[in-house]
Amino acid sequence: MNPVRNQQKLKRKRNPTISNGVKRPHVILFSGYGLNTEDETKAAFESVGATADIVHLNDVIARPNLLKKAHIIVFGGGFAYGDDTGAGKAYGNRVKAHLGGALQEFLTRDTLMLGICNGFQILTSAGILPGALISNDMPRYICRWVDLKVENDSPWLRGITSLSLPIAHGEGKYYAPPVQLALLSKASSIGVKYTKGEMYRHFDLPANPNGSLEDIAGVLGHGGRVLGLMPHPERAVRFTALPHWTLLREEYVRKGKEMPKEGPGIQLFRNAVQYFL
Amino acid sequence: MIRRIAVSSKVGDARARHYLGTLKTIFPDISLSAVATAAVYTIDTRLSLKEIERAAGRLTNLLTETYSTQSIPHPQDYAYAIEIGYLPGVTDNVGKTARETIEDSTRRKFRADEAVYSSTFLFLSGTLTREEVENCAHELHNQLIERVNIYSAAEVQEGFPIIVPKVKLESVRKSVDEVDLDVSDEELSRIGKEGIKDADGSRRGPLALSLSAMKVIRAHFKNLDRNPTDVELEALAQTWSEHCKHTIFADPLDEVGDGIYHRYIKGATQKIRKQKGKKDFCVSVFKDNSGAIAFDDTYLVTHKVETHNAPSALDPFGGSVTAIVGVNRDCLGFGLGAKPIANVYGFCVADPHDERTLFRDKEKTQTLLPARRILEGVVRGINAGGNQSGIPTPLGFVATDPSFRGKPLVFGGTIGLLPRTVLGRKMYEKRARPGDYIVMLGGRVGLDGIHGATFSSESLSKGSPATAVQIGDPITQKKFSDAIVREARDKGLYNSITDNGAGGLSGSVGEMAREAGGCMVDLDTVPLKYSGLEPWQIWISESQERMTLAVPKGKWPAFKKIMDRHDVEATRIGMFTKSGKCIVRYRGKTVMDMSLKFLHDGRPIIHQRTKLTNTVRSDLTVSREVDLKKTLLDILARPNVGSTAFISEQYDFEVQGTSVTKPLHGRGRVNADSAVLQPLPDSSRGIILAHGYCPWYSAIDTYAMAATAIDTAVRNAICAGASREHLAILDNFCWSISESSERLYELKRAAEACYDIAVAYGTPFISGKDSMHNDFRGFGENGQFVHISALPTLLVSALGIIPDVARAMTIDWKCTGDVLYLVGETNDELGASEYAAMLGLSGGHAPKVNVKRNAKVYDAIVKANAQGLVASILGVGRGGLGVALAKQSIAGQMGARVDLSRIPGKARQSDAILFSESQGRILVSVRSTCEKAFEKLLKGIPHARIGEASGTDLSIELPGARVDVPCPSLTDAYRSYFKEW
Numbered sequence A: 001m002n003p004v005r006n007q008q009k010l011k012r013k014r015n016p017t018i019s020n021g022v023k024r025p026h027v028i029l030f031s032g033y034g035l036n037t038e039d040e041t042k043a044a045f046e047s048v049g050a051t052a053d054i055v056h057l058n059d060v061i062a063r064p065n066l067l068k069k070a071h072i073i074v075f076g077g078g079f080a081y082g083d084d085t086g087a088g089k090a091y092g093n094r095v096k097a098h099l100g101g102a103l104q105e106f107l108t109r110d111t112l113m114l115g116i117c118n119g120f121q122i123l124t125s126a127g128i129l130p131g132a133l134i135s136n137d138m139p140r141y142i143c144r145w146v147d148l149k150v151e152n153d154s155p156w157l158r159g160i161t162s163l164s165l166p167i168a169h170g171e172g173k174y175y176a177p178p179v180q181l182a183l184l185s186k187a188s189s190i191g192v193k194y195t196k197g198e199m200y201r202h203f204d205l206p207a208n209p210n211g212s213l214e215d216i217a218g219v220l221g222h223g224g225r226v227l228g229l230m231p232h233p234e235r236a237v238r239f240t241a242l243p244h245w246t247l248l249r250e251e252y253v254r255k256g257k258e259m260p261k262e263g264p265g266i267q268l269f270r271n272a273v274q275y276f277l
Numbered sequence B: 001m002i003r004r005i006a007v008s009s010k011v012g013d014a015r016a017r018h019y020l021g022t023l024k025t026i027f028p029d030i031s032l033s034a035v036a037t038a039a040v041y042t043i044d045t046r047l048s049l050k051e052i053e054r055a056a057g058r059l060t061n062l063l064t065e066t067y068s069t070q071s072i073p074h075p076q077d078y079a080y081a082i083e084i085g086y087l088p089g090v091t092d093n094v095g096k097t098a099r100e101t102i103e104d105s106t107r108r109k110f111r112a113d114e115a116v117y118s119s120t121f122l123f124l125s126g127t128l129t130r131e132e133v134e135n136c137a138h139e140l141h142n143q144l145i146e147r148v149n150i151y152s153a154a155e156v157q158e159g160f161p162i163i164v165p166k167v168k169l170e171s172v173r174k175s176v177d178e179v180d181l182d183v184s185d186e187e188l189s190r191i192g193k194e195g196i197k198d199a200d201g202s203r204r205g206p207l208a209l210s211l212s213a214m215k216v217i218r219a220h221f222k223n224l225d226r227n228p229t230d231v232e233l234e235a236l237a238q239t240w241s242e243h244c245k246h247t248i249f250a251d252p253l254d255e256v257g258d259g260i261y262h263r264y265i266k267g268a269t270q271k272i273r274k275q276k277g278k279k280d281f282c283v284s285v286f287k288d289n290s291g292a293i294a295f296d297d298t299y300l301v302t303h304k305v306e307t308h309n310a311p312s313a314l315d316p317f318g319g320s321v322t323a324i325v326g327v328n329r330d331c332l333g334f335g336l337g338a339k340p341i342a343n344v345y346g347f348c349v350a351d352p353h354d355e356r357t358l359f360r361d362k363e364k365t366q367t368l369l370p371a372r373r374i375l376e377g378v379v380r381g382i383n384a385g386g387n388q389s390g391i392p393t394p395l396g397f398v399a400t401d402p403s404f405r406g407k408p409l410v411f412g413g414t415i416g417l418l419p420r421t422v423l424g425r426k427m428y429e430k431r432a433r434p435g436d437y438i439v440m441l442g443g444r445v446g447l448d449g450i451h452g453a454t455f456s457s458e459s460l461s462k463g464s465p466a467t468a469v470q471i472g473d474p475i476t477q478k479k480f481s482d483a484i485v486r487e488a489r490d491k492g493l494y495n496s497i498t499d500n501g502a503g504g505l506s507g508s509v510g511e512m513a514r515e516a517g518g519c520m521v522d523l524d525t526v527p528l529k530y531s532g533l534e535p536w537q538i539w540i541s542e543s544q545e546r547m548t549l550a551v552p553k554g555k556w557p558a559f560k561k562i563m564d565r566h567d568v569e570a571t572r573i574g575m576f577t578k579s580g581k582c583i584v585r586y587r588g589k590t591v592m593d594m595s596l597k598f599l600h601d602g603r604p605i606i607h608q609r610t611k612l613t614n615t616v617r618s619d620l621t622v623s624r625e626v627d628l629k630k631t632l633l634d635i636l637a638r639p640n641v642g643s644t645a646f647i648s649e650q651y652d653f654e655v656q657g658t659s660v661t662k663p664l665h666g667r668g669r670v671n672a673d674s675a676v677l678q679p680l681p682d683s684s685r686g687i688i689l690a691h692g693y694c695p696w697y698s699a700i701d702t703y704a705m706a707a708t709a710i711d712t713a714v715r716n717a718i719c720a721g722a723s724r725e726h727l728a729i730l731d732n733f734c735w736s737i738s739e740s741s742e743r744l745y746e747l748k749r750a751a752e753a754c755y756d757i758a759v760a761y762g763t764p765f766i767s768g769k770d771s772m773h774n775d776f777r778g779f780g781e782n783g784q785f786v787h788i789s790a791l792p793t794l795l796v797s798a799l800g801i802i803p804d805v806a807r808a809m810t811i812d813w814k815c816t817g818d819v820l821y822l823v824g825e826t827n828d829e830l831g832a833s834e835y836a837a838m839l840g841l842s843g844g845h846a847p848k849v850n851v852k853r854n855a856k857v858y859d860a861i862v863k864a865n866a867q868g869l870v871a872s873i874l875g876v877g878r879g880g881l882g883v884a885l886a887k888q889s890i891a892g893q894m895g896a897r898v899d900l901s902r903i904p905g906k907a908r909q910s911d912a913i914l915f916s917e918s919q920g921r922i923l924v925s926v927r928s929t930c931e932k933a934f935e936k937l938l939k940g941i942p943h944a945r946i947g948e949a950s951g952t953d954l955s956i957e958l959p960g961a962r963v964d965v966p967c968p969s970l971t972d973a974y975r976s977y978f979k980e981w
Helices: A003-012 A038-047 A057-062 A064-069 A089-108 A118-125 A178-186 A198-203 A245-254 A266-275 B014-026 B049-058 B093-106 B130-140 B185-194 B211-224 B230-239 B259-279 B309-314 B316-332 B371-389 B452-456 B474-491 B504-516 B535-540 B553-565 B596-601 B628-636 B695-699 B702-720 B741-761 B834-839 B851-866 B880-892 B910-915 B928-937 B967-976
Strands: A026-031 A051-056 A072-075 A112-116 A132-134 A142-149 A162-169 A173-175 A190-194 A216-221 A226-229 B002-009 B031-044 B065-068 B080-086 B115-127 B146-152 B282-284 B291-294 B299-307 B339-349 B395-400 B409-419 B437-442 B496-499 B519-522 B546-551 B570-576 B581-586 B589-595 B659-661 B674-677 B686-692 B727-734 B765-771 B775-779 B785-789 B793-802 B819-823 B870-875 B896-899 B922-926 B943-949 B953-958 B961-966
Touching: A026 A038, A026 A057, A026 A064, A038 A051, A038 A072, A038 A266, A051 A057, A057 A064, A057 A089, A064 A089, A072 A089, A072 A118, A089 A112, A089 A118, A089 B049, A089 B093, A112 A118, A112 A266, A118 A132, A118 A226, A142 A198, A142 A216, A173 A216, A190 A226, B002 B049, B014 B031, B014 B130, B031 B093, B049 B065, B049 B093, B080 B130, B093 B115, B115 B130, B130 B146, B185 B211, B230 B504, B230 B535, B230 B581, B230 B589, B230 B596, B259 B741, B259 B765, B291 B727, B291 B765, B291 B793, B299 B316, B299 B727, B299 B765, B299 B793, B309 B316, B309 B371, B309 B409, B316 B339, B316 B371, B316 B409, B316 B474, B316 B496, B339 B371, B339 B474, B339 B674, B339 B686, B339 B793, B371 B409, B371 B474, B395 B686, B409 B727, B409 B793, B437 B474, B437 B504, B437 B553, B474 B553, B496 B504, B504 B519, B504 B535, B504 B546, B504 B570, B504 B581, B504 B596, B535 B581, B535 B589, B546 B553, B553 B570, B581 B596, B589 B596, B628 B834, B628 B880, B628 B910, B628 B961, B628 B967, B674 B702, B686 B702, B695 B702, B695 B793, B702 B727, B702 B741, B702 B793, B702 B851, B702 B870, B702 B922, B727 B741, B741 B851, B819 B851, B819 B928, B834 B880, B834 B910, B851 B870, B851 B922, B851 B928, B870 B880, B880 B896, B880 B910, B880 B922, B880 B953, B880 B967, B910 B953, B922 B928, B928 B943, B953 B967, B961 B967
Parallel strands: A026 A051, A026 A072, A072 A112, A112 A226, B339 B395, B519 B581, B727 B765, B896 B953
Antiparallel strands: A132 A173, A142 A162, A142 A190, A190 A216, A216 A226, B002 B031, B002 B065, B031 B115, B080 B115, B080 B146, B282 B291, B291 B299, B299 B409, B339 B409, B437 B546, B437 B570, B496 B546, B519 B570, B581 B589, B659 B674, B674 B686, B686 B793, B727 B793, B775 B785, B819 B922, B819 B943, B870 B922, B896 B943, B953 B961
């Protein structure tokens, strides 16, 4: 495989074919220093036809050319540096200082980038996405399911108008100054918003779990190709991950229907792969 | 020059608001009007002005925060400032990350003696007195690990003093090199109890060696014609400690010559494995850091549960972080390194409203933390340890009893996943070989946890060493966990691995030396946190986040390279040999030279004797004319029964994407007693975790206590979807006053129950642990002596494997019209029940476990589930049928009409029917079309069709009484106890 040739192809057309003839976009997932969701995120991408490698931040810093063979870069969830000094700050700073140029270059190609939870915090800290994630209004870590709505046409979210996903964070309140918020809205750069949906009705929990401004759960950059979001799609790829699936199972049984296999999160990964096919 | 960077929020500080709220709740009478905070980094290194500015920029998110390198920004009108930071030598994770951030920005490493120290400033506004502020500060810090400074605004107009909490160890060496044991029995006994006497006359802290052990040591060295070195004596104390050798379980007890562990625990497993024959699923039990069973043809699942009780009493946060991060290493240290895939926890604490004030000393200067702060602290500890490690926490519990006020019991468990073989090598076997390097991995060594193993073998009292407290650093551990599990393990770069837990290097190296046949260690090569440690301290320190590995010479370069890339410190500290000896050197001298045989097997065996306890059996002392509806609501509002959702929801149960059933079930989010995981993305096989505990029954009968714990764990697992075919259990004993023969009798009875019940169910023990000294000896408010012994407690953890997670079950009632069944017998077994505890009733009968009948019940449920008949299910536990029905109603947010006036069993009175805790009972709901099929499976098994799910009220018909409660009232009561947490 020749990464340089692939790259040119990627630039030229929307339908890159990898030189060995396999139509599989390649994903690089960053790891190290306490990031921790690489395995399940890799599995989610692979299940929909991508190839994926988990690469340590230090290895990328040592050999930034590694990024040249990637179509998709992921900063996954976790606790980089234990969230000490602020979530995503220490890792984001390191990314910015050592890989700022390489990532800019990556994004000049027709590529995709995803930051999930801690990865979203890293992307804002590194200046790749606007705004900041600060302590939840109730300053405690919270793990639960939320409902999201989509009002944009990011490649990541194509075909999705609403979905439910789990969150797990202590610093997930989205903040941006009013001017920037207005800009985000105007540019259709709000990725996903917390909303009242199935989880809200089922559990009777607040729709906005952390006090995020304008209910923002995720934002977009680079024309929608970069998505940062607090909720975790990789934890919602199976139907049995839903918090109320045993109730839904009963409903399916009584209707004489087969229970589905997939969960709501898988569509994001499928969209990303589709983008390159 | 020392520099300081202060960072504060500029967009509304949620943490400051939280501090304000907390302080106003605790001190409603003070006129505190506002709180502001600043994060401060005190930097002890040389930095240019430009560098300090750049560093500050990196420690600040300029969008939401501001920084100052000149002063500490504060509100105009504050009255007092409080600075809280760590004491010298205490793990400072924030300081460490700040250091790495600064190193990265200057591209220059700090020298070994340079560091960044983190602290928090709180600025309090309002009309406050210094005393009030001192009280606030007291509430916000723990004097054993943190320092606090209070400044009035007037005092610090020139700026805040800079504090550098650097460790400074005395340069004058006061340790003795060898210990003269040719002394009187009294002195010998004192050395064992209070520790080695140093040159200045001070004692080092307990060795926890009995006089008879000391005599054996004396005789051993007399034979060698020399005195033991201090290192040797300290190492023996660690290795022979109750904590490490489990002497009470191992040594003969009455007629049980082979000890109760061998006879009843291991014995049960051996018998079950034999009975199972080809269906035996045990793979590695009782010989490694965890126990392992088959998951499928390719993978094994491991499990281990530990306790960390004594340290959690002193520093609940640090103690419980260490509990969970420590047991993670029992997973990483199983075989050649299993991947941690789930954590479980359990807190046995005093009711947080328990207002007793207790002191460790007669002078009343060392206060025991209040009950509320102990629970808050241990909850926060698992939060930090589990969440930061990226390991889901799907299951746990809180149990309260006044007897846990002195020492809380903090359980932490970790489940792991390991391929059976990689490159033809069995991953569950390991053996260090002569010539392999001894490699220490992870954190550095400091004074943390010195005498940890011997300390937990002693009761908590005045002399308890403060250095026993460690604070875990989950990120350091996560880094080497990734490096091992993802890379080094599968490349076959080492022959053995174990964790550094109790006894530190002396424990891990001493243990691995048995595999190879000897070891030689050079203490000068061990990386230290700070200089000035004595050799014995380096050898036994329990500084956290360390593993010890045996790396063959030829593989060392490749191994080291992987660790470097992951930013993990790996150091060769010696070599495994076949000398039959453990030899330790320091600065050119041999400080330990001991045969492995004496080190591991030289301990004197004590023949223990028990004495029958004289418990007078009596009927329940009762006035049983109670308002049943009110009683039901009151029980739901008790901390043993009510919702602990505030804990479940602050622990990440979704990470790794394996969650199938959650810690909270149904719309109403009711705490479950089990959890189901799907560990592999491409296989529908599942793991079931469940727990069982009932320490309260120990007041009546420890046999019933232990039998119930096992029955409950098995029942909870069955109700999640497990079957007895593939179900293992773990035992964790927490005992107290274990030196008394009456308590030993109770222990023996509990152990007998373990054997009887486990064998009857065919559920083998695969791992276990005991903690035998959960006593507090101290003083009360009036200076009177107080002794609090924790109730004898057995926690049983179940681990089951199922073929398809799509058959997992939850407790919530699903649909109107579903038919409700009660399976099993309800007898008048209210002794030590939650009902009796609430009404202050003593006496009565603890539940009897009828294994034959229960096994039939459980097997029928397995069949019903396989046929897809079960819509909801719940094992009846603490609080009895009343609580179980209420939980199902709350979980489903749905009512039911239930008739309990004609159910199987001997209970006749309404309160016994509603609140008796008879074992082996299960509530099941099925859709109406499945009634016949379900009843067919229950032929010959006591059961009753008790009603139907409908409406929003729970309506229960009892003999001569009726209870009607709306579901919202049940829900409110259930959520009331920890509502403000």
